[in-house]
Amino acid sequence: MPPAAETPTHRHQDFISDSARWQAITARDDDIIVTTPPKSGTTWVQGILALLLSGDPKVDANVSVNSPWVDMAFRPLEELLSNIETQVKRRHLKSHSPLNCLPYWQDVRYITVYRHPIDVHFSFRSHENNIQVDIEKTSVQGTARESFHRFLDVEEGHVTLTSVVDHYNSSMNRGDRSNLLQLHYRDMQRDLAAVFAMIAAHIGVQHPPHVMDSLVDAARFEKMRANADRFVPSAGQGFWKSDTGFFNNASSNKWEGVLNAEDLAAYDAKISQLLTPSDRHWLEWGDGPAG
Template identity: 30%
Template sequence: MTGLRRYRTVVSDSALWAGFRFRDGDVVISTPPKCGTTWMQMLCALLIFDSAELPRPLTEISPWLDATTYDTEAVIAGLESQRHRRFVKTHTPLDGLPFEAGVTYVCVGRDPRDAMLSFEHATANIHPDAIAAGGLDQHDGPPPAEDPLERFREWADAEFTPESAWFGVSLANLVHHVRTFWDRRDSPQVVLFHYADLKADLPGQLGRLATALSIDIARQRLEELATAATFDRMRNRADELAPGVDANLWRSNKDFFRSGTSGQWRDLLDHATIEHYQRRVAELAPPDLAEWLHRGRLR
């Protein structure tokens, strides 16, 4: 782990990757929170098992390896016992992960404004018992503002930090996470997807993933498998697919899959806040990355 940046929050620690032994063919799914992590896990599962029926809940097949809320030794032992191709979840950026030959690193980007609102809905859905059990009610710092516009501005203005007493969620951290992949997007081991592209052409993006993972699959089969990863299908299987179901994390597993839509920020943000946001993005990201984050369509 020498030379890697260490990322720590109240629920994760990237140093836990030191205990994991990679295999040729492993897939690491590394996304900012609420940018399509579970969606990408499902797409990997569909291709690797060539089936919409999973042998176990998704969170057990594809665990969050560096989460501190789980028994890390048990998680790693479970991954060691897997005989199928492994795909592992993390919210650690690429500069905090061991970069191993033969491993594919997948990132999903999303319009940061949508990610921020989705995160707010997700935190409101966390069960109070899970908050207390995980120590999530013990985080330092001032409480979030009651005004949603003020919370948005606080999120936009927060500085990047690899260590956070809460979840490390800010515009700066999201842009930094994606940029660690963007700057290495020409590597054959690095693959970038965008939430909007997945929504626009799920079979086509599933085909992109198959190519990246060197999985030979017919177009007709891609179409069939992609139907299992639509929002409604995944929401109907929430007890099997939502993260944290084994720990009773959510008030409602179905509400983890809240809407799957984009652009809801337009109903919240006024003109001044949008301009403020745009200036902040320009400070954090080069123009090509900023355009891709908001529009997708990687060329």
């Protein structure tokens, strides 16, 4: 068991999640925690971890069971804990809460992933449209432009501009980030093999080059989409209208042809209040060029 965790300074709670559930988790030295804003590459990284930890390009990631979303309040906590505590293989757990809302163990590996906030919003719209079960769906109410302005203006909610920025700031504000790997969705699109190598080094996993090549190939977006039954949360359970639709597409600049200059000016004004120019550039574009 790792040393005692730093106590969270905040609590993240909305209609579907509650970060306080993490207080019941007993960490292990080799645990991996993936925490991202929704629709920022969470499942993609969970799939990569399943591939790396197994060394098998045909692994059944089964992330709902093997890499559960600890914060999700719909799942009884006792059931979640039983699942986590009985796992004998190396564990990787999921969160959408900012780091300042989670226990922080020095020996645990943390991975955060970020994406252009507007792409997050439009991806979440598609995500909610694909949900079959009857739960609260806020981003699909009204037109695309109307929901976008709610994303900008609402301060609290499951996916808002403020929540995305707060998550990003929580990782940037970590004093010691030696056990934290910060990734960007665009960089994963640009050079998946390089990001794969970064994740492998971060969690201390090595495979021969030919094995790594096969794992990287299995993690490409189109391959994960084609194998949705192995990678999509709750696949085959009727939660989604389409399991493959969970991986809608990996495109960026989803606002093009939907938002007008006035909409983008409103976004520019809001995010400029929340982030410095350099932080804004990285949150939107990662380590590569803008656009």
